Amino acid sequence: MARFALDSAAVDRLVAELDALGTLGVEERAHGDGACLLAYFTRGQVERARLFALERTVTSLRCLGVEPVPETDWERESRRGLSPRCIGGLWVRPSWCAPVAEPELVIDPRQAFGSGEHASTRLALRLTLAELRPGDSLLDVGTGSGILGLAALRRGAGSALGVDVDPVACRNANQNRAGNALPLGLVCGTPDSLRPGWLWDMVVANLLWSELRPIFGRLRGHARRALIVSGLLASQAAELEHACAVSGWRCARELSEEQSGDVWVARSLYPRDRQSSRSSSSVSSRA
Numbered sequence: 605m606a607r608f609a610l611d612s613a614a615v616d617r618l619v620a621e622l623d624a625l626g627t628l629g630v631e632e633r634a635h636g637d638g639a640c641l642l643a644y645f646t647r648g649q650v651e652r653a654r655l656f657a658l659e660r661t662v663t664s665l666r667c668l669g670v671e672p673v674p675e676t677d678w679e680r681e682s683r684r685g686l687s688p689r690c691i692g693g694l695w696v697r698p699s700w701c702a703p704v705a706e707p708e709l710v711i712d713p714r715q716a717f718g719s720g721e722h723a724s725t726r727l728a729l730r731l732t733l734a735e736l737r738p739g740d741s742l743l744d745v746g747t748g749s750g751i752l753g754l755a756a757l758r759r760g761a762g763s764a765l766g767v768d769v770d771p772v773a774c775r776n777a778n779q780n781r782a783g784n785a786l787p788l789g790l791v792c793g794t795p796d797s798l799r800p801g802w803l804w805d806m807v808v809a810n811l812l813w814s815e816l817r818p819i820f821g822r823l824r825g826h827a828r829r830a831l832i833v834s835g836l837l838a839s840q841a842a843e844l845e846h847a848c849a850v851s852g853w854r855c856a857r858e859l860s861e862e863q864s865g866d867v868w869v870a871r872s873l874y875p876r877d878r879q880s881s882r883s884s885s886s887v888s889s890r891a
């Protein structure tokens with residue numbers, strides 16, 4: 605690992621140089637008025653002299669040293685703290701934990717989001733399972749580990765399609781699909797890759813509001829009965845309210861959960877013209 609100090613304005617140039625040398629990754633840290641960059645390489649990949657020589661090509665750069673990094677077992681690190689959880693009546697566990705009870709889903713999240721350890725996943729899962737009817741079709745936007753689509757299939761959905769813009773997430777969802785032997789469809793892309801007019805009984809989207817807002821209107825054209833949104837902070841609820849008014853949704857049910865000082869919110873939305881025997885309800889809990 606090589607350590608550099610430089611002016612913030614020169615960071616992009618240094619990153620480009622490090623990319624050209626084939627760095628495994630770069631970490632940026634604050635360093636007084638400027639920046640400190642740590643660049644990782646496999647042992648022996650680049651000569652020390654070439655790293656020090658970057659001082660001649662990048663303005664303000666000082667190479668502070670090249671040092672070995674202790675080996676880390678990333679697989680073991682990512683396993684720390686994960687344990688079986690019962691969410692909405694479904695047991696979710698990583699493969700290295702023993703089964704607790706049925707029904708269950710085995711999810712190894714690796715580098716993708718969606719282990720059940722985050723409140724936004726738990727809220728989305730609870731609402732999805734509460735809204736699901738036998739044989740439903742489901743679209744899971746931002747599928748991550750595939751947890752929501754796979755859970756719906758485990759609990760009686762007729763079909764489920766997961767969409768994610770991140771190839772790492774798609775690979776992980778694929779592994780979890782195989783591990784559970786469930787027929788989750790997968791598309792690596794955004795909802796823009798879905799043909800307009802394709803309809804699912806339910807659409808679930810656990811995305812940050814900044815990611816959901818640009819595609820929120822488009823989801824209206826894909827959801828026949830319900831849209832479940834999660835990943836919002838309570839402070840963003842008013843913005844969602846406004847987006848619902850514009851796109852023709854009404855809130856049927858809201859769940860919230862506090863985690864590490866943030867209050868996360870999820871909502872089931874129905875088309876405004878859909879009649880419902882259930883009135884709107886709201887439940888909150890703490891992690």
Ligand SMILES: C[S@@+](CC[C@H](N)C(=O)[O-])C[C@H]1O[C@@H](n2cnc3c(N)ncnc32)[C@H](O)[C@@H]1O
Binds near residue numbers: 717719750752769812
């Ligand atoms: C918060 S994670 C949710 C993962 C999982 N569904 C869950 O509930 O735990 C959000 C996922 O959405 C993906 N994503 C973000 N914006 C997207 C978009 N516009 N279209 C598709 N996927 C998107 C990210 O790559 C990430 O995997």
